[in-house]
Amino acid sequence: MILDHDVVVLGAGLAGMRAALEAARQGVNVAIVSKVHPVRSHSGAAQGGINAALGVGDSWEIHAFDTIKGSDYLADQDAVEVMTSEAPQDIIELEHMGVIFYRNEEGKLGTRAFGGASKARTYFVGDITGQALLYTLYDQILKAGVKVYEEWFSTALYVVNGTCCGVMCIDMMTGELHLLRSKAVIIASGGMGRVYEPSTNALICTGDGIALAYRAGAPLMDMEMVQYHPTTLKGSGFLMTEAARGEGAYLLNADGERFMKRYAPKMMELASRDVVSRAETIEIAEGRGIDGNVLLDMRHLGRDVIMSKLPQIHEIALDFLGVDMVKDPVPVRPGMHYIMGGVKTDVHGATIMPGLYAAGECACVSVHGGNRLGANSLLDTLVFGRRSGAASSGYAKKVPAISSGGEFLTAEQRRIAALMTRPYTGETHARLRLELGTLMDAKVGVYRDATGLSEALAAVQDLKRRYQSVAVGDKSRVYNQALTFVLELGYMLDCAETTVYGAITRTESRGAHSRTDYPQRDDVNWLKHVVIRKQDGGPPAIDFVPVTITKWPPQERTY
């Protein structure tokens, strides 16, 4: 079937729903397509909060500076100015939509402190801020009557003469392929956390949209910038929100020492995430860890603060580790959490491909540069979701309707049918996925070097070769997850390969990218983005784009 819309949004997390809402307001025919129901999206897992300079004594310029410093001067400062100056209006709009933000004694929005921020400017709902925002936006989508194709899995972008004209999808319920033909497509499909094992990300974070855009010819940027969150739970790797430290939790090593005083004497535990994750990695490597972890100590906060402001992580630590954080410190370690890189866009979410837009974690504007500050990602999704919704609608109103697509639908049906009948040769998606994740965590993690990275590249390419013989172990048409897992693994391998290429290319240490063989930041040669574009039949093309500097020249970065 071919279904027509003006704008199709791929992904139903915060960026996707905000984009769709904006497009609906602009009066275009918009639909969302998502491989899970909207409220299952991973935005719901964001715990700590959302940043905006709304308070007395704060300003968007200070927020911008904190963000740029946090990015290790790799963020494009014009984009950061857009995000931080529009943040207050977006937060207020969320409040008007019904988000039950925490209030101060005057009944106005209240804040908490967060990492890398010089002012307390994080607005929150307990430690379920992402969930509260996600549901409020879902409610708004229902109110606006936006069409959602839920549990539809995307297999390819439809590109005609270099212009994006839609998305091909499998309806999971029937196994049928359908072309969602549209004048514009917004990729808002989130990150690629599962490329790493372990990761704080949900099992659905497999970089689908990033890989689809890359395969269609849109360039990716700063893929080497992978954020490790300093506090992920021992073993399972679940997220222990930065809000714990925002509320005053300590990080301790095996000697009971608040070791951050040796790495970030001023900000201590609230230094930016790359700094804290490196400190923990060093502590553990030098033998001051406990079984590969350090301790997150909240006991001094008391039961009341923990239960009222951090109930979800209290529950997670209890469920998965049997630790009651009211009574005992929680073992944590740095774990893969977020990617700063993604599909290269401008401040309107537009990629270089006409008709193709991107917003949220899958996009790289770039506002996070080498390291994202906590509580800036929710903000990113809303500001650039809204902007891409507006820009794509404006574009869709100008271009004529598309009439082709039948041949592409037939070709995709054939490709999927061939995949379904591929014979079993011993390779499974599960084994390859695990190998990939373990490899990326070991060699493309907090610290990297040339030897490890070239090994990683060879290994990823070998996995890509083996991937060609992975069979689909389920022949049913209805809700065939084996098929979608195989397709996801393909996306993950593309994301992994570009990440390794980026990491090999950047021969300096900046933000989350720490090269032990190039330990210094090199502003003379590397104040630029690494841009990767797919080339048929060979390694990807690598270009560079200078960082946009407006008001804040790079300085030494201490916390």
Added chain:
Amino acid sequence: MKWTIEVGRYDRSQPPRPDASRGYPPPYEDAPAKRYQIFEVELEDHAMVLDALIAIREYQDESLVVRCACRSAICGSCGMWINGHASLACTTKLQDVAVNGKVTVESPPSMPVIRDLVCDMTPFWQKNLKVRPWLENKQPIPQGLEEYRVPNAAMEELIQEVSCISCGLCLMDCESFAINKNFTGPAALAKAYRYTADPRDAVTSQRLGDYSEPDGLWECTHCYECVSRCPKGVAPLDQILKLRRMAVEAGYTNNAGTRHALAFAESVRDSGRLNELTLMPKSVGLFNIPAQLRALPTAFNMLRAGKLPPIIHHKIPHVERIKAIFKKIGGIFK
């Protein structure tokens, strides 16, 4: 250790064909046949049910389908029946539910099934949509960078519902839903409370009127199943009871639910015990003869089973003390 997982499987070679004329369940004319399949998995003692299912899906049988994403009770995907109760697979420890090392998982029988452990959540989402689950802004909306000024306590009152992850466990095991598929259901009514009690909402009274309609908030029978199933402490029944209070106080009393509650309270106030014989006529309306006639077969069956309440209703001793309590409570029952 070694765990035995018994999985209720529904294989389906062709897509389900919706059959709107039959309502739900099942909305499909070709509900697939169920069979149980035994799997054995080697996992740590503290592993979750979901860990076992993922291990099976990844290394034993790729055709086993189960929804899951976050693995930590945030996304709400993995609601299913575990040993006959609606539970989240991701936070249910095998060791807590296993009987001799064995756990049974299946799609909840109250919901239409798509395949294996994947049920059709459409009824859940439809009910959610029914309660107008969005803020209807109180006017004027604050201008510029101004928020609505409301006390933090008013926001904290709503956080219990906002913790809901739409896993659907409450609906899956709801006793009222089992009998009346049109019942709005626990999660949707909790959501209804969340917007009704929001001081920024403009249509509180209309909401209460809508929710007081048949199949709405008076359809709940207080079985507490939703409270005990909910993995996030939402306690949907508590939210329903708060809504009922608001509805009665707002004057929405002309319905069977309110009449039932009032008749119940009156009987206790005046005699110290429940007069079951007058409860039904007073609930449906004393002059609602058709509804009373419809109840006759039930009364007849009760009579046969020796369950009919005594014809003559006796007061308890010192009933004036009960009256004094009612007087002190005040409100509509005094």
